[in-house]
Amino acid sequence: MRLPAVPGRDSLPDLSRETLLVVALVGGAEFVNHTYLVLFPPILGVLSNDFGVSLATLGIAMGVQGAANTVFQLPFGYLADNYDRRLALGLSLGLSTASVFLVAFAPTFEVLLVGQALLGIGIAGHHPAHFPLLADATPEHLRARAFSVRGFLGSLGFGFPPVFFAAVLGFRGLTWRGAIALVGAFGALYALFTLFAFQRWVGEDVTAPETGSAGSASASADADDPSSADDAAASSADSSASRLAGVRRELRAVLASPGVLALALLALVASTASWGLTSYAVVLLRQGYGLALDAANLTLSAMFVVGALAVLVGGDLSDRFSPGPLIVGSYAAVVVFVGLLASTAIPALAAVACLLVVGGTRALAGPARSKLADGLSARSDLGRTFAVVTVGTMTGSALAPPLFGALIERSGLRVAFAAIAGISALAVLVTLFVLYRQGTGRSARAGVEAE
Structure with a gap:
């Protein structure tokens, strides 16, 4: 159900308790999931020593998580659009949390890879x-x-692991394994509370798919009909054929949405640059600028905190103005400041400042991109739309760690971070193309309507 705009309501606190609860619970789930996404970057050096593998190999492990995440976007989108969004949310939190414990206690690098793959699916x-x-x-x-x-809240989730690891690893007897297990324990408690709250206090007009539950109702009616027992085999075959037809319809719908595909391409390019920076910012600060591990991790956390505040600013600006120029300006600023970082010629304090600025400017584009995606969606395909866009984001997260890890080992930090700046520049060009296509599309529709 799409809620109408209510005149006079200019801020979130004016909304109903149910709406505020949904915003808070979803934000908390984003905090948990983003915490899971960046467990490795703060401890890459420790993992490399413990498992006896290179940075490039650990980059592959992070890429496996991103690849699994990418592959399962559309299945989860189908689940959210056609069944129950609580089910999709519960599976996401449950499987990802269980996988965190597998990662924490992985005895070998191979088991660690399995844990990363399952974590990506969740x-x-x-x-x-x-x-x-x-x-x-x-x-x-x-x-x-x-x-x-x-x-x-998601940006705070990104910023939590570096600070948490810096604090926990300072205690005698505590290792990275115990730290990750503690993160998993927190996630498990939050998952239980969230699912209970959605079941108890959030109505089906929010959690049920827009297409309704016609399929479920039909199945229930068939179960009540005694004659259906004689046609069980035929029904099973029809069900399989129906599922295949549903998959084909989903794929055709995706290919028939050029605006959504363009946003997915933008998400891919921007995510590749962003995850390259996130994955190796600590390595850059340590090897390129001589900072200690604690200082480098605190800088990474501070970068995400600044980004968290910038996201709120970006949301307000996106509601008040056109999101397109905001996205262009955000990515253009990233190009400039990552280029300065890539030089490794600026003072260490200036490098820290550049990372904080990048953390803020890149975050401005997030709500603007989400609003563009929301505007391109019908109410019945929201899950699919955001799944397609997230395919781009997660593909970038899968490509960036192994790509830039290998580039650092072969060509050095300067080349790798110069490449990140170049990819950010490509994001600016893709954004301009998306905005141009949307503008010409609107003009064409206006002409048809006028005729």
Whole structure:
């Protein structure tokens, strides 16, 4: 159910308790999932020593997580659009949390890879579940701000592991394994509370798919009909054929949405640059600028905190103005400051400042991109739309760690971070192309309507 804009309601606190609860719960789930996404970057050196593998090999492990995440975006989107968004959310939180414990106690690098793959599958459900829940719970004129609250808490989730590891690893007897297990324990408690809260206090007009439950109702009616028992085999065959037809319809619908595909391409390019920076920022600060591990990890956390605040600003600006120029300006600033970092010629303090600026400017684009995706969607395909866009994001997260890890080992930090700046410049060009296509598309539709 798409809630109408309500005149006079200019801020999230004016909304119903149910809406505020949904925004808070989804934001908290984003915090947990983003914490899981960046468990490795703060401890890459420790993992390399413990498992006896190179940075490039650990980059492959991070890429495996991103690849699994990518592959399962559309299945979770189908689940959210056609069954129950609580189910998609519960599977996401449950499987990802269980996988964190597998990663924590992995005896070998091979088991670590399996844990990373399962973690990626679990995390795949959070975008296809989160965005439809927020869109149905929030009126349109405040939707970007609701997205920005989620982005704010997600950025804090990115910033949590570096600080947490710096604190925990300082205690005698505690290792990275115990630290990751503690993160998993927190995630398990949050998952239980969230699912209980959705079941108890959030109505089906928010959690049920827009297409309704016609399939479920039909199945129930067939179960009540005694004659259906004689046609069980035929029904099973028809069900399989129906599922295959559903898959084909989903793929045709994706290919028939050029605007959504263009946003997915933008998400791919921007994510590749962003994850390259996130994955190796600590390595850059340590090897390129001589910072200690604790200082480098604290800088990484501070970068995400600044990004969290910038997400809120980006949400407000996206609701008040056109999101396109905001995205262009955000990525253009990233190009400049990552280029300075790539030089390794600036003072260490200036490098820290550049990372903080990058953390803020790149975060401004998040709510704006989400609002563009929301505007391109019908209400019945929100899960699929955000799944497709997230495929781009997660493909970038899969490509970036092994790509830039190998580039660092072969060509050095300067080349790798110069490449990140170049890819950010490509994101600016892709954004301009998307905006141009949208503008020409609107002009063509206006001409048809006028005729």
